Amino acid sequence: MRKKILFIIVALAFSLKSFSQGAPACPSITPTATPSIICQGASSNLNATVVSNNETSSYSVMPLAYVPYAYTGVAGAIPVSVNTDDVWSGVIPLGFTFCYFGNAYTSVVIGSNGHVTFDLSKAGTYDNYPVTAALPSTTNMPGNTICAAFRDINPVSSPSGAVNYYYTGTSPCRALVISWYDIPLFSCGTPNSTFQMVLYENTNYIDVYIQNSPGTCSWQSGNGIVGIQNATATVAVCPAGRNCAPFTATNEGWRFSPHGLPSYTVTWTDPSNTVVGTGLGPITVSPTTNTLYTSTMVITNCIGTSNTYTNTVNVVVRPPIVSTFTQSPNQCLSGNSFNFTNTGVSGLGYSQSWNFGGAVVNTSTAANPTGITYAATGTYTITHTITDLLYGCTNTTTSTVTVNAPTVPTFTPIPAFCSGSVAPILAATSNNSITGTWSPSTINNVTAGTYTFTPSAGQCATNQSLMTTITTQTVPTFTPIPAFCSGSVAPILATTSNNSITGTWIPATVDNLVGGTYNFTPSGGQCATNQSLTTTITAQTVPTFTPIPAFCTGSVAPVLSSTSLNGITGTWIPATVDNLVGGT
Template identity: 40%
Template sequence: MISKNTLRKAFFLIILCLLLTQNSYSQCFEIESILVDACDGDTNTEGLNEMVRFKVGPVAINTSNMSVDWPSNNWGGLIQNAGTASKVASLNAAIVAAGGCGQVLQPTGGVLPANATVVLVTSYNFDTAANSFGALTSNIYILFQNSNTITGHFGNFGTSATRTLKINFGSCSDTVTYNRSLLTDQSGQNVASDGATVVFTPAGVATYINNGCVAPVQTFTVDAGTVTGSICAGNSINLSGTAVGQQSVTWSATSGTFSSPNSLSTTFTPSSASAGTTITITLTATNSCGSQISDTVNITVTNAITPNFNITPLNICTGSSVPTLSTTSPNGITGTWSPSAISNTASGTYTFTPNSGQCATSVSLNVTVGNSIVPNFDVTPLNICSGSSVPTLSTTSPNGITGIWSPSAISNTNSGTYTFTPNAGQCATSVSLNVTIGNSTVPNFDVTPLNICTGSSVPTLSTTSPNGITGIWSPSAISNTNSGTYTFTPNAGQCATSVSLNVAVGNSIVPNFDVTPINICSGSSVPTLSTTSPNGITGIWSPSSISNTNSGTYTFTPNAGQCATSVSLNVTVGSISALISEECTNKALLLNVSPLSNSYNPNDVDYIWKNANGTEVGNSENFNATEYVSGISNPTFPMTFTVTVLGDCETTAEYTINGISCNIPKGISPNGDGKNDEFDLTGLNVNEITIFNRYGTKVFSHKNYTKEWRGQADNGNELPDGTYFYVIHRDGIEATTGWVQINRQRN
């Protein structure tokens, strides 16, 4: 007797086997689509161009045991040779030309990788020109049947009948079935048409499509849709495009805006400036390879009519009657107002919206409902002098309120209040003007005539008199060059009279000191400043005496009562110094002097060079020390020279040289024979030298160097013969690098 536990185990194994059988189907491969009605032009060679697409599961499969049960014809096996490679190359070239970045591949060793997309073509004589793979964005594998059968392997459109395709890979297979009566053309009609394709779900459910003469792979297409009629300027239109194989889309136009420029569905609003024109709208699709394709539609934009209502803003009194809002404008535009009727209790905006189909714009009317309007006369109280002219009282305010004044005219003899009463029906209030009549006041300025010297200081004209009258002077300030009359006019409303001041201006005497600018050298004697000019003007100088150390300006101010002007003398105190530097030019040591001065042109100087004995040896800014030393028998160093620079001022500088060598030796022979024993850089003003061996290791360094290196290391040990490298540092010159060789030449 079989136990219940044994039965449970047997049942579990049966269920597990069923599950594994089901998984082996879905995990091995799945047929995804069939190009049933292949494109063959007029050659009737459809059997060469039919295609099946399938998807490999998570484990690679080998085509060595592949077989196909076609609805028609026999399985011819697979072929892969130079001919199929040529077909693949042609397909890949067309993919690149279409903007794709994917490739069509043939399997290596018959192995289809895991998760690969595969297209099986019914013949190696496949027509690549008639069946585009388009802008392919990912790699797919292609298999060619070893067949040249031109009759179709599938049943094209016809009466209702099912056709079955089965593909085997030994241990697994997949079967799909379609109904030939459901095949469609590109518009979706059930008729015979090239490009008829069947797409299958993993469960084998068929969908019938037609993308034209393309391989059963994802296409790259874009369609901007259709637009009928025209659009009114300022209105919007909905656009709906389609795209396949895109990564992104973008709408663009010659003018106007899009609500969602990167979505297939969007709303387009043309600009008001585009009225009366045709706008081209473009939908551009970009695939994952970065390639772009576009499609366009044209939209005609018409001018919008403005309803010609009178929309001048209204001001009405609370509770008064209001106009009726007509639903038809004088130029015939019909529509509705919102709100539909004007309120006489609350202010608001009333908007007219044209009925649809009229290509007209909306207009608005602003209505202000308020209490009584105040006539905006200037009712600032008036102060008028007795007997003077008075303003006229207008019977219409600036804001359009009409009425009467009481009294009707202003008196220039009696003070009073004048009241304006608006005419009936204007929703306006009364206003009043106060007028005060008074006697004239004389501003009590001191207007005694003035006599002043030309160029001398003048009094300021105050705009307020001692008795408090404010106003303006004309001219506003007293001139110290021209005589004239200055009149004070009181500001309005003070009931005051004008007064005048006469000013006479005379010529000033110029003290005739010699004020030609003076240049003196620092520390030299200076002239004395006289307090009386040759033409008799007395006064004081500030500063009172000339300094021989600092430049400055000295101003003479005449004593009071002479009607004379000030004069100034500019004194420049200069100094000179000299900077001597050396340089090597054409293997000659030159001493160069640079004069530094703050009082003269540095180029307008003389130079005198002398040796240590005081003998003149040169007269230019450059002294050739090499040439000088070369003319001396047994010269000794150090050697000192002085240079005197003569300009507006004079200075002398001194310079000592330790040699005249301007060449850096390429080698030394420190063998004690007294010839070329040292690395002699005398006269080059070397701050520091560092010497390295050929391995880059520092072996010797010395500051303020002249000729201390004789082939020894820093520790005094003798260095081996060979090539060494140096770095020389000098003031104002970039570091010099090079090589020097030690060759002791011992016998």
């Protein structure tokens, strides 16, 4: 059968780490959370480091810190090979079941030359001393052998030297400690050798501690062996330079660990006993509150016995960061200036970060930034982020602000109006609902001008202006009324002036006896002034005639003169004087 030997000097990528004396006897599980403190919405990775058992079909070896158990002076320690060289001890009970290269053992035999065997047939027999063949081999020793520091040492030659064993720990975490203390090499004497082997229950680890093992003696060429081999001597595991080689070891430690398939399972549960994952990890969890996770390892040894080990790890969830803020209301482009006030957490341990979405100065780390301006109209997104500086937790709140183009107030144009008429009133609210004030505040009804509207504060609107057009009043013209004779037919007052102004007169008709003034008032809707006309009435002249002297009836009647003595012409009725009858 082909023989195999393994030389391993570095720890494999396996969830174990170097342990000091006493620690590795007990299987254990040590959970960790990375990170152990998380932010809201973040995740943590659960991992476990285990001291466990794997199948013993194969082994690895790695350096171990030199922290041995006591070599001597231990109460209950039992000596073997007392003053006897090259001998195997009687059968030594292990005190527990120990698994080795796929088999279960409860007893061992200790050799005086620094090794043990599970081949109980060797009990009390000769322990061969030559160190001439590297493991795996049965040339110098039987199969199923563990060499702590196999050399030809001689317990007889040292009065203070001793080979002993004792038990430590309690089930299911016990260990058998075997020591070779202060024993010289067979041929060379000092320096003496002191070393130790520890077999662990359940984990089935084999630890070797070497305080001193010299390779300077010419006897056996200084060779020694640190290593293990299976029952058929076809597989061996040894540290490099320690397999039938001349070496000197001082304060050295080695661990031989089963490296077959895992004989354990790991399960992770949350406080409700819900399984969140299996295996050593990483197991990603995202709790929303502080959560204690339980890691449970169940190991099964080579005879089918199971043991359970648990441990817990807490994932702390930081309280949520509040990143709320208040802001100025939407504004006009002209003169815009926004202020932002943080209403979330602040102070020592927190940083503030603002992005204003396109402002002239677009970022800030102030708690309450002010005077933020924009160069163009539009709606801008404000992003506010608060960071917990210790744990890196962040929270972001967004909002929007709008920079508006100013509204142009619209008003119905003031129609032209007649100078001196009632002026229109300036509206305090525009047709598109902008309120404000005017300057001047009232319209002059005589002189045309410009009136400026200023929007009230808080409205996004421009100024506006209105102009007035004042029409000059037309003076109605009439043909003057010529003087007329008192009592004659009065002229009619025209209701339309020569320049087409219509209206009414007061009085409405001309008095034909008394001269007077008549006032014309234009009808509504005409830009015209009042007008007046004056009448001149001539008093009647009394014609004077020479009285008609008395005359004789039947005589020739006098002729009536058609022109009076004072120049009044006219006619008479009757036209001739009756010469018979007197009359008027």
